[in-house]
Amino acid sequence: MKALRFYALTALGLALFPFAIHPIGGYGGLATQILIAGIASIGFNLLLGYAGLLSYGQAMFYGVGGYVALLTVSRFFPQFPNFWLAIALAVAFVTLMAFVIGTLVVRLYGIYFALLTLAFAQMFFFIVFKWRDLTQGDDGLQGIASPPLALGPWSIDLTTSFPAFDLGPFGNLSDLHYWYAFVAIVMLAVLGFMRSLVSSQFGEILTAIRENEERSALVGFDPRRYKLAAFVIAGMLAGLSGALRGLYETSIAPDALTVETSGNFVIYTVIGGVKTLFGPLVGTGLVMYLQNVISAKTDAWRLIEGILFVAVIVFLPGGVLGTFSRKGARTVLARAVRVRPESVP
Amino acid sequence: MQGPAPLRGRPPFALPEDSTIDAILSQLPGQLLDGFVRGLVYVAIALGLTIVFGMLRLVNFAHGAFYAIGAYVGLVVAERYGLAAGLIVAPLAVALFAVVFDRVLLRFFYDKEPTAQILVTFGVALVVQESLRLYFGGTTRSFPIPAALSVPVNLGFTQYPAYRLAFAVGIVAIVLLVWLFIQYTSYGLIVRAGIRDRTMVQLLGGNVALASTIVFALGAGLAGLVGAAASPIYSVDPDTGFSFLVPSFVVVVIGGLGSFWGAVIGGLIVGELQSLTTLVLPAASDVVIYVAMALVLLVRPSGLLGESEVIRG
Numbered sequence: 001m002k003a004l005r006f007y008a009l010t011a012l013g014l015a016l017f018p019f020a021i022h023p024i025g026g027y028g029g030l031a032t033q034i035l036i037a038g039i040a041s042i043g044f045n046l047l048l049g050y051a052g053l054l055s056y057g058q059a060m061f062y063g064v065g066g067y068v069a070l071l072t073v074s075r076f077f078p079q080f081p082n083f084w085l086a087i088a089l090a091v092a093f094v095t096l097m098a099f100v101i102g103t104l105v106v107r108l109y110g111i112y113f114a115l116l117t118l119a120f121a122q123m124f125f126f127i128v129f130k131w132r133d134l135t136q137g138d139d140g141l142q143g144i145a146s147p148p149l150a151l152g153p154w155s156i157d158l159t160t161s162f163p164a165f166d167l168g169p170f171g172n173l174s175d176l177h178y179w180y181a182f183v184a185i186v187m188l189a190v191l192g193f194m195r196s197l198v199s200s201q202f203g204e205i206l207t208a209i210r211e212n213e214e215r216s217a218l219v220g221f222d223p224r225r226y227k228l229a230a231f232v233i234a235g236m237l238a239g240l241s242g243a244l245r246g247l248y249e250t251s252i253a254p255d256a257l258t259v260e261t262s263g264n265f266v267i268y269t270v271i272g273g274v275k276t277l278f279g280p281l282v283g284t285g286l287v288m289y290l291q292n293v294i295s296a297k298t299d300a301w302r303l304i305e306g307i308l309f310v311a312v313i314v315f316l317p318g319g320v321l322g323t324f325s326r327k328g329a330r331t332v333l334a335r336a337v338r339v340r341p342e343s344v345p
Numbered sequence: 346m347q348g349p350a351p352l353r354g355r356p357p358f359a360l361p362e363d364s365t366i367d368a369i370l371s372q373l374p375g376q377l378l379d380g381f382v383r384g385l386v387y388v389a390i391a392l393g394l395t396i397v398f399g400m401l402r403l404v405n406f407a408h409g410a411f412y413a414i415g416a417y418v419g420l421v422v423a424e425r426y427g428l429a430a431g432l433i434v435a436p437l438a439v440a441l442f443a444v445v446f447d448r449v450l451l452r453f454f455y456d457k458e459p460t461a462q463i464l465v466t467f468g469v470a471l472v473v474q475e476s477l478r479l480y481f482g483g484t485t486r487s488f489p490i491p492a493a494l495s496v497p498v499n500l501g502f503t504q505y506p507a508y509r510l511a512f513a514v515g516i517v518a519i520v521l522l523v524w525l526f527i528q529y530t531s532y533g534l535i536v537r538a539g540i541r542d543r544t545m546v547q548l549l550g551g552n553v554a555l556a557s558t559i560v561f562a563l564g565a566g567l568a569g570l571v572g573a574a575a576s577p578i579y580s581v582d583p584d585t586g587f588s589f590l591v592p593s594f595v596v597v598v599i600g601g602l603g604s605f606w607g608a609v610i611g612g613l614i615v616g617e618l619q620s621l622t623t624l625v626l627p628a629a630s631d632v633v634i635y636v637a638m639a640l641v642l643l644v645r646p647s648g649l650l651g652e653s654e655v656i657r658g
Contacts, residue, residue, distance in 0.1 A: 123636065303472060310468035
């Protein structure tokens, strides 16, 4: 019953979302981009929030996912362009990549983990950047139209608009392409998957490992295997996100693999709230929406984003959702009234 | 129906076709010197990172921002009052900025987990980078080299720009000065002891808080100085901070986080590695240092000269 309520309410929320942001300057395309990037943030949260692993390299999975998806369409199987094949190859390749890299990095902790993931991401950035024959280097892959979505006997062009229907202040139904509906269904599945994952035994053991790795190991759980699983799932979701982004935008460039992109997923997740199911999605939406609205008015957008990020870390360590949920508010309140022990001078 | 487009051209990481051994050998001395100079930039940045890590157990993602601030302050001052003035003002300004940053924000994160420290310093790095972009614009700026130092010097085996030689001598001298400071002054004693066991130094009455602040300001000032001094060689833009920070992480990880000579050796290795790869395999020159870092971390996680402590965050 609870699960049914979760899916019904989430589906309703996703259906209303693009219209809800219309009066405040949002639009269908932005809503689609937010959901696509949100998939990677949700995966990253499994790493940072539940496993306590700060990866500064999610962009490598995101970017490579995008490249593999578009190359599948334009280069590997141009005579047989297929939407599902592009997604499947991208996700499969990235999952394998995450497995290999994950095996190497989960031995490390804290800063070393962050630095090694950063190093791997830089490695992939420069490979993509320099391998001109395959990736077109600096220019990236441009104008690769997404194949139609084959669904049984039907073949759906995702760039088709919904029929026109005036919704007053909430815009028009025709603002939305079929892309949004597709991405919303994927998002619903990802949220459902993550929800059952973190409340499963796997999620609990992951949290236990973050709290006290030695104890979990002594009880008989191999921390590395659990962290590796989390790393692979996070990488897979980043790859799926990148593949969808590539197909949606019909292009991808090396900037998808930069430190900045990796940093963006960190920013989205931390601002939204780590260790909450919807936090990463809310953070992604909030930051991307603000970016859209503010960058139209001033050049200072990235500065404002940086200040916002620092402010959240300092004042709302639980992120927006972690703080304003009922439980989070209680924690903040408790911390405020607790007397601080005198620190050693 | 046409088949898949063949993968044309030579493989991306193949040796250049016209690269004979002779051609490479003739460029070798100059390239080795270039690698040495570049390595010294990394050494100076990495030294700050590594002593701050040793003292405060903090990996500072804003350290590259110190370099960038130093470069821009140096640029502004040098344009008006000459390069020498820029080289004096830049490190002082950056050290002051670092002290304010430390007292206002960072000290609240000393006891937090490393993840939180990385996040807050990363945020500050973003703020600095974007402030610089807003104020100075996004374009690449280059430093005027004083006329006296813009001539090439004949070293016998190769010609080399005078400014780069002066830069190399200056950085080597400063690295030695920092080493003498740490080795032979009473603050240096607290720093060395603090790296070993912070709590014990506190119990013995050493002023660790003050020593920490001094170390932080020293590391930042060093980054600011090298930012101003290296910019005539590498030019400067708002992203300079991150583009030097990331290789500097590689340096400290290869050398061993917290180790003074590790940063020196790591910096020179990374500089030469980049420079020599440019000579034989240009496409791989950026990738090679990350491969080296990954190898070191996997084979010897504490770095070449790092203490073999259990790596726990």
